[in-house]
Amino acid sequence: MAVISVPLQAEPNMLSRLMRRPTAAVGIAVLMIIVLAAILAPVIAPYAPTKLSIASRLHPPSLDHLFGTDDLGRDILTRMLYAARTSLTVGFAVVIFASIIGVVLGLTSGFFRTLDAPVSRLIDAMMAFPDILLAIALVAALGATAVNVVVALGVVYAPRLARVVRASTLVIRELPYVEAARALGVPTPVILVRHVLRNVTSPLLVQGTFIFANAILAEAGLSFLGVGISPDIPTWGTMIATGRQYMDQAGWIMMFPGAAIVVTVLSLQLVGDGLRDLLDPRLAKDI
């Protein structure tokens, strides 16, 4: 009989293998710059983020204000750096929150045959809603705070992760090393974590990268629609929302945060694509 191929191999040097792919390497490099810029915002930002200056409102990009100023005379570059902190944090928190829900749903439905039908139906039902509509409804119900945006987007993206985890779990459940653990009498919860969860981390990472990108976009979308994070807190989304009113006279207010989103999302996609190609494409196809 044919030897079953192992769908998931340990990737002890995954980062170095990823860096060997030019597109993924560019993505990682750009992301690292953005993250560093966000962390170092208080150090490298030319102004204070809330420093108003009515005299210099709606200034186009200049040497004083590289990316121009907004309607209240605040430095766009400065605010973008601070906004990066919120946007990245929100995106990351969404990935974490969605992963927790997704892993629990995916592992249980994939591993326990009796739970599969009901949990899978729940996942399908959640996925039937258009992402952004579900997010809007949830934020509207919960209240427009940063935490609630994370919760709403986490709920929206969890089913995708659940599907990926379930698909992998269905495969791993049947592998001899899981059976070996059962033959040894290892308790089921331990098997689930030690043998199954540990081997779904790769497809989870791939999906997490894409969801990170989607969450940043969606947060901006919610803010733009005015149902997201409060406009007082700088995120790339709230900056675009403010800039919308001055689109004709001061396009830079929107342009630069928009570019930040595009660059970040693209970089994440490049990294996600690279990761997916590195790992088994069959397990990560469900984007």
Added chain:
Amino acid sequence: MSAAVIADRAEVAPLLSVQGLTKHFPARNGRIIHAVEDVSFDVRRGSTVGLVGESGSGKTTAGRAILRLVEPTAGKALYDGVDLFSLSAREMRSYRQKLQIVFQDPFSSLNPRMRIAAIIGEALDARGFARGKRRADRVAELLTLVGLSPDHASRYPHEFSGGQRQRIGIARALAVEPEFVVADEPVSALDVSVQAQVLNLLGELQKRLGLTLLFIAHDLSVVEYLCDDVVVMYLGRVMERGPSRLLYAAPRHPYTKALLATAPVPDPTRRRTYVALHGDIPSPIDPPSGCVFRTRCPQAIAACAGIIPPLDDIGGGHHVACIRHNEKTI
């Protein structure tokens, strides 16, 4: 075989007695896969029993069912007199350390994310082994036992060859000091050059540790020098079983003869002249009526479709399930 040995055979209760083992899997449209059907055989303590048959004959399923890795549909597995199939999941757990399994595929049988020390350590934990130095010592000891170096403990499975991985799988199974081990085609996925090494290791370990082995193979030649008894399966059923010496010297079932025809003969003076099999094994969803082998049997007659041949005792522990086994011409 001397009369004394035969008498012995009857007197000493077997370590494992499989009786009427049946395993059905659900298939689509409410149909069932007859993976294992009414399989019975005994395994004496300290002996090696070969379970042989083509791919899909139900060998793995039988082995897994005995260990309750799949729930059997019917039958008994008396282990030291206790029916394993009647135990609750909790009760079964205390038996798990007595019965272990070595898998066919050395690549998917080791968790790729765990170091060898953790893989073997998990087995030690199951026995309630102490942590720390004693545990590390025991891992080293087990690795040495299977012919690996204690340094290998800190490595990951992908750093090993198939043969080495199979040794690790054997070490894991032996870590709990089992009495009974199912070896499910432990060498069929390995390079021919290392097959003999792993087989020798198993044989040696069996003697040294007094193990009782159920050795699964699809090729009678692999089993010949290792097994005391052989059980030949086809499409979920036992076709013939008995002591190796009787079965190899005088196979009585047309299926066994056909298997021997395809097996390479290491000793040319014992050239065998049986007819090889043609065609594919029928679907276990819809097995032939009567004798399941009749669609491929060179000796099949009309009557073969009518009854399921009983497993007749033809002496010395040799049993054959063929309605024509008494005819001289076969």
